[in-house]
Amino acid sequence: MSDFTKKLGRLRKAPENFLSAEQIAQVQGGRRDFLRKAFLTASATMAAGGAANVYAADRKDWDGDKGSKLILDKPEWGTTLGRGVDEPPYGMPSKYEKDLVRRISPGLAAVTQANVAFAPLQGMFGIVTPSGLHFNRSHQGWYDINPEDFRFMVMGEGKLIKNPKVYTVGDIMRMQPVSRFHFIECGANSAMEWGNVALPTVQYTHGMVSCSEFTGVPLIDILEDCGADLNGVRFIMAEGADGSHENRTIPMSLVLSGEVLVAYGQNGEMLRPENGYPLRLVVPGVEGVSNIKYLRRIKLGTQPFATKDETVGYVDLMPDGRLRQYTSVMEVKSVITSPSGGQVLLDKGLYNVTGLAWSGRGKIKRVDVSFDGGVNWQPARLEGPIHNKSFTRFNIPWVWKGQVAFLQSRAIDETGMVQPTYAELRKIRGTRSVYHNNAIQTWQVEENGDVRNVQLENS
């Protein structure tokens, strides 16, 4: 153990992580040259490729050559009494997870009420987004509305509905519910990346998507309860109760299929206020903005409604200057969430490469991963069960030998659609269409372990 620097591996964190207590004392005593030397030696070791697979973080806890004090000594948590079972009554994540929170991207909007807080996809597992981390897009701020004061109305043009009705939240909860896993993705997810790389981490490039188990009543059951003329209805408008009174034209085909839900449950509890408590519409597979929060009204109609967010927002500008309107479906997409942009691999060796895939057209059939920037691909392992219009988690083991690598994932959905490259998307849609960017994402792993968001010529 005399020449500890030779066993440092690739650790590049703060000095105290690879200095012994004695050496830290030396540093604190003013011997800064020692510190610099230690850094240099460590770098030389790394460059020579002779790093042993030992975390220096372990070393500071060693007792000479005997082993780790974490094992040799008895810890506080094993030798004292822990806390009571009802403390706190609503459990919170460990304090060591405090940095995985929703975040706003600076410069995107001037005010927090018309903005988006991105979900920290880089630290999540499985397919469920914890409710408190579900991305939050609001147009005029969110409210926590008393369910007793909340009313939901179904009405319509002329003869399309026999009995226009008002429901309480309690009324809706007396009907037969279904519980289904669905993703919600903002139409503008990855919008900043259309022309070039703009954002450092997966939280900002892809964090406007989340997935929950939603519980609610199929809208069609409620329409039938109102005596709707399903032959005559061609378009439906949904509208929110909050200040934006957000309204959108909802595809009738999805309503008829039973997929559209008037939802109150999210991951086993009521919806979170930021996500539409006490009632929201869930329209699986389409732009997030159609999943109207604080749902107050459904209107049955015969024409599309050309609302603000389907006429001057959420329209896709094509190279010829025309705008695609009513582009609703979120097409097949995937992203590697770890390792991903802004991260650092501290050591060579085995990693789990993991990510998420989803499609607004149905189930995910396959996800391929490339480590060489799209030259060669291999299928990743999908975690089941695979749900319709839901996140699907993929994993694949990878041994990193210190070389430059370009990580990509490519999803294929049950309709056979293969996630496109940037080159393909731009050829057809240019670089200004803002919405519906479902391109293959590239993360570059550099020789020093840094992971960067890059775009490649061939993809």
Add this chain to the structure above:
Amino acid sequence: MSNSKIRKAALAVVLGGAFACGATAVFAAGVPVNARVPSKDVKLDATLGRAATPDEIKAWNIDVRPDFQGLPPGQGSVAQGTKLWEAKCASCHGDFADSNAVFPPIVGAYQATKQDIKTGRVAKLADINDGATTIEKLSTVSTLFDYIHRAMPWNMPDSLTWDETYALVAYLLNLANVVPSNFVLTRDNVQQVQDMLPNRNGMIWNHGMWPGKEIGNGGIPDTHNTDCMKNCAPAPKITSFIPEYALNNNGNLADQYRQWGPIRGMETESKEEQEKKAKEKAAAANSPGAKVVALLKEKGCIACHSLGDNKLVGPGYKEVAAKYGGKKDMVAELTTRIIKGGSGVWGSIPMPPQSISEDDAKMIAQWIVDGAKQ
């Protein structure tokens, strides 16, 4: 087709028939997992909810359709719109709907050309180097009516009358050179205005991204990548990346991931900068102003009032403090104004009454008089 037949047909299409069969094989051998049993078929002989009254429907039936169904009779002139705009809209959108400070520009520098009005296509939208303002994209005038009336002004949504909405739409159309400055927009001439809208023919519906047959090509994608597995592309060549100096634009990335384990976040901020920020944060947390600032954030005050001296919708707190700083006798007056709202002191945009306790309002008032220090 009857409703239940329509639904079963739709189910059969979407779910490959399996669920439709499940729903008809009711209960004989137990209920299949996930079977949807339409309440209609169960004959529960009970209904939920109650009839909506005509007045209730009228109160909420506020949408305006592209053919102007839903738009009540009314009128508004460009001149009236100008006044309203200055009073209620200009602080966020700029005097000429050209500001990019709070929201993207609505009109910007756009002036409808004769050619645009004739073709119904805004020609400059094809310019790859040009952004697109709201009015340039707009294909239906109804959208302006629907949105302005339901959601504006931003901090007092759903408060404009229909006549006011007519006037504001007239003002925006005049700014964009679609109608003259002496124009009066009415229910009777609104269709004529629609027929002049510069981008009325600018939308494409023939695409594959509408789920259903009502719009589009039935769902045919426009990209056609293949699932090639070997030698699919030339060796990678980087065309775009984030330069070093911009890596910290979203804050120190090391603080946005776990602080343990074999993968960490990248340190994009120097140790000195981090320590400086930590010190500032600690100082702020201990300052008497911290509690007030937290309250201002919680109550949404900072949506309209910045903590500095710059005006958003209302004056910044530093601006208010500059006026009332040290005037202890103003605490009671400011407390009342916070609770009850007010107008006229800082411009014509009124501040609405706030749901805030008297103690909290007094604390804010005292903080302002003490200089609005963070």
